Amino acid sequence: MPLIRETIVVTADAAGRAHIAPLGLIAEGERWILAPFRPSATLENLRARPFAVANLTDDARVFAGCLTGRRDWPLVAVGAGFRLAETLAHWELEVVEIREDAQRPRFVCRVARAETHAPFGGFSRALAAVIEAAVLTSRLDLLPRAEIAAEFARLKVIVAKTASAGEAEAFAWLEAKVAAHGGP
């Protein structure tokens, strides 16, 4: 399996409006592949404008927020798009090849520019737990309810032991969405 980096990807539509979504970047040599599922705004935007900004952020609230209707995070213009105003680093990605696929087209990108804005602050078990919970939340219609309940119970222990206020808030947003969906 290839290396995957979980990032916040900002794309723009034909009118130039920004769209924020968590996306895994798949490594392929010096390239990164964006693989948005059909249908998605990220996919449409990449077809309209073959450019994206991947944000390397340790803010758990942005990952959880995008999945719970909180997409309004401050942005600043960079290159042909936008980055998060607060991010540790960002990569400006240019699509150099599109591999069509019925479910998940692959947009192969080169890094046109990379910038670091703040130092890495160390590992956080709670952040990793929120990202796992966010992935589960993005698959509520695909995964068995019992599996989601068991995973959330396990992740909740880690969050209770190690979370910052922001990480605890992010986990609570995801729990509320899962509860509204009918479980766990």
Ligand SMILES: Cc1cc2nc3c(=O)[nH]c(=O)nc-3n(C[C@H](O)[C@H](O)[C@H](O)COP(=O)(O)O)c2cc1C
């Ligand atoms: C950590 C993480 C990684 C994700 N990676 C992908 C991905 O690689 N491709 C994808 O289509 N959705 C991915 N998702 C789900 C999308 O963020 C979510 O479905 C999003 O709303 C995409 O749809 P949109 O572009 O219409 O907003 C991921 C979610 C999380 C939390």
